[in-house]
Amino acid sequence: MSETPLVYLRGVKVHFPLPRGEVVRAVDGVDLTLQPGEAVGLVGESGSGKSTLARALLRLLPLTAGEIWFDSKPLHRLSERELRPLRREMQLVFQDPMASLNPRMRIADILAEPLLVHGIARGRQARDEAARLLERVGLPRDYLNRYPHEFSGGQRQRICIARAIATQPRLLVADEPTSALDLSIRAQIHALLCQLQREMNMAILFVTHDLHAVRQVCSRVLVMYLGKIVESAPVEQLFTSPAHPYTQTLLDALLEPVPSKARRPRLLPTGDVPTAVHLPTGCRFHTRCAYAQERCRVEEPLLQTVGEYHRVACHYPLPSSPKRTLGTPSAP
Amino acid sequence: MWGNDRQQLTKTASEPLLRVQGLTVAFGQQPPVVRGVSFEVMPGETVGIVGESGSGKTMTALSIMRLLPPGGRIVDGSILFDGLPLHQFTEAQMRQVRGGDIAMIFQDPFTCLNPVMRVGEQVAEAARLHRERAEGAPHELAVQMLRAVHLPDPERIARRYPHELSGGQRQRVMIAMAFICHPRLLIADEPSTALDVTVQLQILHLMREMQQQQGTAVLLITHDIGVVAYTCDRVLVMHRGQIVEAGSVYEVLEQPRHPYTKQLLEAVR
Numbered sequence: 001m002s003e004t005p006l007v008y009l010r011g012v013k014v015h016f017p018l019p020r021g022e023v024v025r026a027v028d029g030v031d032l033t034l035q036p037g038e039a040v041g042l043v044g045e046s047g048s049g050k051s052t053l054a055r056a057l058l059r060l061l062p063l064t065a066g067e068i069w070f071d072s073k074p075l076h077r078l079s080e081r082e083l084r085p086l087r088r089e090m091q092l093v094f095q096d097p098m099a100s101l102n103p104r105m106r107i108a109d110i111l112a113e114p115l116l117v118h119g120i121a122r123g124r125q126a127r128d129e130a131a132r133l134l135e136r137v138g139l140p141r142d143y144l145n146r147y148p149h150e151f152s153g154g155q156r157q158r159i160c161i162a163r164a165i166a167t168q169p170r171l172l173v174a175d176e177p178t179s180a181l182d183l184s185i186r187a188q189i190h191a192l193l194c195q196l197q198r199e200m201n202m203a204i205l206f207v208t209h210d211l212h213a214v215r216q217v218c219s220r221v222l223v224m225y226l227g228k229i230v231e232s233a234p235v236e237q238l239f240t241s242p243a244h245p246y247t248q249t250l251l252d253a254l255l256e257p258v259p260s261k262a263r264r265p266r267l268l269p270t271g272d273v274p275t276a277v278h279l280p281t282g283c284r285f286h287t288r289c290a291y292a293q294e295r296c297r298v299e300e301p302l303l304q305t306v307g308e309y310h311r312v313a314c315h316y317p318l319p320s321s322p323k324r325t326l327g328t329p330s331a332p
Numbered sequence: 333m334w335g336n337d338r339q340q341l342t343k344t345a346s347e348p349l350l351r352v353q354g355l356t357v358a359f360g361q362q363p364p365v366v367r368g369v370s371f372e373v374m375p376g377e378t379v380g381i382v383g384e385s386g387s388g389k390t391m392t393a394l395s396i397m398r399l400l401p402p403g404g405r406i407v408d409g410s411i412l413f414d415g416l417p418l419h420q421f422t423e424a425q426m427r428q429v430r431g432g433d434i435a436m437i438f439q440d441p442f443t444c445l446n447p448v449m450r451v452g453e454q455v456a457e458a459a460r461l462h463r464e465r466a467e468g469a470p471h472e473l474a475v476q477m478l479r480a481v482h483l484p485d486p487e488r489i490a491r492r493y494p495h496e497l498s499g500g501q502r503q504r505v506m507i508a509m510a511f512i513c514h515p516r517l518l519i520a521d522e523p524s525t526a527l528d529v530t531v532q533l534q535i536l537h538l539m540r541e542m543q544q545q546q547g548t549a550v551l552l553i554t555h556d557i558g559v560v561a562y563t564c565d566r567v568l569v570m571h572r573g574q575i576v577e578a579g580s581v582y583e584v585l586e587q588p589r590h591p592y593t594k595q596l597l598e599a600v601r
Contacts, residue, residue, distance in 0.1 A: 045528040045529065045530065045531075046528055182384075182599075183599040183600060184599045209528070209529065249530050250529065250530065252533070253529035253530045253532065253533050254529070254558070255533075255556070255558025255559055255561060255562045256558060256561060257557040257558050257560075257561050257585060257597055257600045257601065258561055258585055258586055259561045259562075259581045259582050259585055259586065260582070260586065261561075262558060262561035262562040263561075263562065266533065268533060268534065268537060269530045269533075269534065271484070272498045272500045272501060272531065273498070273528070273530075273531075288530075
């Protein structure tokens, strides 16, 4: 991890004002580093700020505070015009492939558009390149003349991915790219993302609430809760020895399809997720944490190192043994 | 989630609470969406119906409540609840059953709640409709129920409107409403699907807790095999309108026999 990072975020905040002078602190002080070619998962529940962070990183949302460096260029200081040539280096795939494909454009034109916009290819050449892109994502080239509605959800997401990689980006941000798809199709799209990441040495920021998906695609995971990153770890380490009680809670919420496994003791959170308007004092998770102490209510924990590449923002991180006795076994 | 004691209990209980036989449901002249479905639910038991979208699981549940969408009708079969032929009941008779002996919880608590009515009123309304089952002042009962489902500051929550609550809180309100009249059967259609994962677990636990307190049987409709594995005693696997496999969750999910069940499990492993 000694290379120059591809993406470097420092103290990034994205706040949204509300009418009565209140503020939604969607992203509230995030530091983050992405190495070239690295696949990183950003997980959290709805309202955690993960999508806002992903959009802010691409400068699709205005920053309230902080710095974003991409390939050693200060994105936070660049104008829209200065950003434009960099756009081909960072692409985005959304959750709903139908909503992000123009229903009146043929696939050939959808795939050629980024090539035209960035002056990479045009005419016959762009069409040939579009055909190659289709094959790259596992679709036959004679689909070029079809329209988006003629495809299944999984095929549409393949087309969105083909469009995203058309400019050979160095960073692909995928925001819940498989959440709308059937389970069996999900795994195929995950495999495609892995393959492209390897072949193109492209970094992927995979935003999702689905921990299974992260395990299939990513080598490192960031866990977000109420606008902050609370844990960062290599993916297997996160699954086997999570250090933050919130991460443990997320893992315990995964219900195995086998009764003998599903009925193990679980760490059950208390209460609801607070809103990003009225944030709890101290540690943001203390209102739902089974292990919260007095210190957690007053002092906000900072990210600290608990192992190689493993960092956690918790005053009382969980011990690193995978077989831990839970304070409150929840299964009746 | 259930202990083995419950399986013992269901074996010794004599009569099924719900007995569905040869249920066939169709829309207009279309081929039936539910075809000859038969199953039983014993008192206090939790039975899951699992299947993909379009398998007929929701239509089966709606038939029991006689709440099929317009055009849908029961063309064959019978539904006996504690011996009573629900499939022959009039609308007036069904109104006595719904929210009384049989309660229902749906996937999206927001669309099920009246947006311009305070939630306390809505919970109390259920008690008002079935006075014989819920003794006491409806409003006080409602607040008691909101407390029973672990909503913080229930008096204050009772005065709130649905949009002022989170998704998890709304589903708690739905559970309060479902259990206020001590139903003998609860039909829950994807009760935790729209919620975040950690909240889903809380809601499943709450349903379990209420069910144990009141001895209610639960028919749980879901596409999520993890939820079935976690909460159900028995499971019915539906595919294209038919039950293709049925048995205890241990049998069906750990040693599936039908190719479709195997395929379904393969996708989540």
